[in-house]
Amino acid sequence: MLVLEMKIQAKPTQYDAMDEAIRTAQFIRNKALRYWMDNKGVGKYQLSAYCKVLAAEFPFAHKLNSMARQSSADRAWAAISRFYQNCKHKTPGKKGFPKFKKHSRSVEYKTTGWKLSENRKQITFTDHNNIGRVKLKGTRDLNWYDIKQFKRVRIVRRADGYYSQFLVDADNRERVEPSYSEIGLDVGLNYFCTDDKGNQIENPRFYRRGEKALNRLNRSKSKKYVKSKKPQSKNYHQARKRYALKHLKISRQRKDHAVKLARCVITSNDVVAYEDLRIAKMVKNHNLAKSITDAGWYQFRVWLEYFGYKFGKVTVAVPPQYTSVNCSGCGAKVTKTLSTRTHKCKCGCVLDRDENAARNILSLGLSTVGHTGSKAWGDETSILADENLSG
Structure with missing residues (x-):
């Protein structure tokens, strides 16, 4: 459809x-x-x-x-x-x-x-x-x-x-040449996402950049609101519309970024592994809720799965537990706080925290841990549960 x-x-x-x-x-x-x-x-x-x-x-x-x-x-x-x-x-x-x-x-x-x-x-x-x-x-x-x-x-x-x-009711799937490559993605707040090769995409922070203008428009709207007056004045409705237009622009910027990045990732790789995050639970942390919502991780995941279905690529969502803790070199657990951005293990593995997590995500994805394909777009891109992609 x-x-x-x-x-x-x-x-x-x-x-x-x-x-x-x-x-x-x-x-x-x-x-x-x-x-x-x-x-x-x-x-x-x-x-x-x-x-x-x-x-x-x-x-x-x-x-x-x-x-x-x-x-x-x-x-x-x-x-x-x-x-x-x-x-x-x-x-x-x-x-x-x-x-x-x-x-x-x-x-x-x-x-x-x-x-x-x-x-x-x-x-x-x-x-x-x-x-x-x-x-x-x-x-x-x-x-x-x-x-x-x-x-x-x-x-x-x-x-x-x-x-x-x-x-x-039309089928828009396309056939593309295989790229013979795979990628693991770890999303974050410092950077929007980091892959298993250390490449990082900047977090655009569209809401943070437009927050000052939004607050100014919101104040202007509130000044024109008269309590218990029905209907409100034309000036109030004009201010309300300007405020809504700014929100609409930010949401469209976030969607455009997610669509372009997801299409680039899917067309460049045959297997894409990412975390199966529960965003609704993560935003209960009020210290990070605004930043998590501004990043738009879920929207990025939806478009990854859509383009995976469209171009016939495999998308794998893996459990996020211990992807940042486990060492991608030897598998040992290296506990660290959120402020610790470098992964250092006794085996000599020294990596950026997000790059280490991306490697673990890719490893789990290749072993088909988690669910493949997408519930929203069908099972055409999924594979057998016990099949090993690395083979």
């Missing part, structure tokens, strides 16, 4: 109609969640059938396309099933009980409720929300795909405008 995104250019009345559709989708999702809470044993199909009841009871819900209503119910069931799965597997900590949405930013249509123009430069939303025909701006050429390949269409609202996302 591919997700192709193009920006929407429309009239102010059409943007208002899109906001109404997003609010309706949020209402149906929350109503479906409440129905599940009040009725024991409700499943996915009962929630889909409940959408018809809501459409008959609320006129504004009837305006939304029937499949868009079902898609909103599917979102509620996704949260419910995730909660059930966490309870079944006894996931430590909170199990993620489903919550009501307060600020939704998207509405999803399935195979009906929209129609592309012949040149694929406009899209018409045919439900009763009166969105109508809007223009699509972007570099993507939708003419490459048959209309039957478009499985879903989303309207997504961001700080800089509205976007249309197309979920396309």
Whole structure:
């Protein structure tokens, strides 16, 4: 599946109609969640059938396309099933009980409720929300795909405008020449990542670099906020938008860095080993939470696995325990604090701490310790559990 995104250019009345559709989708999702809470044993199909009841009871819900209503119910069931799965597997900590949405930013249509123009430069939303025909701006050429390949269409609202996302049933895997090399990666805060050969990538720290401007924009927004006043002034909403645009820019910078680096790593190596980190637990350390979030390790891992699937390379996530402690030369344990950046062993091995960890990660990856491939992108790149890559 591919997700192709193009920006929407429309009239102010059409943007208002899109906001109404997003609010309706949020209402149906929350109503479906409440129905599940009040009725024991409700499943996915009962929630889909409940959408018809809501459409008959609320006129504004009837305006939304029937499949868009079902898609909103599917979102509620996704949260419910995730909660059930966490309870079944006894996931430590909170199990993620489903919550009501307060600020939704998207509405999803399935195979009906929209129609592309012949040149694929406009899209018409045919439900009763009166969105109508809007223009699509972007570099993507939708003419490459048959209309039957478009499985879903989303309207997504961001700080800089509205976007249309197309979920396309297409295989984008590519064949590349093997590089006959492997790499182990250790992520960190001083450097974004270090490989087993000692090469280091600088940590861009996009949030830290933009934090001063963010704080200034946040103060400006707070000064224009008047308590207990509804609605707020236009100056407040303009300041809020400037603040949101700065956050959006930083998130896009972080994503662009992760995508480019992951693609470079995957295309240059046949086997990529990295740590199977639990970021959600690591950010509980409030001294390092901001730096860990700013680094974007999880996003980098997601794109590593995606490009591994796309180019047919092997990606291996290994347990992170003792990768920094064990000596990559003799295997002995050398305890060290976080401030100790040099690994020194009795066997004479003297390496940078992160380089030593990267070598241990690669060694574990070649012995196929951990899981290979990606849960999100399929098992095409995985290998047999007992197969040794070094052979």
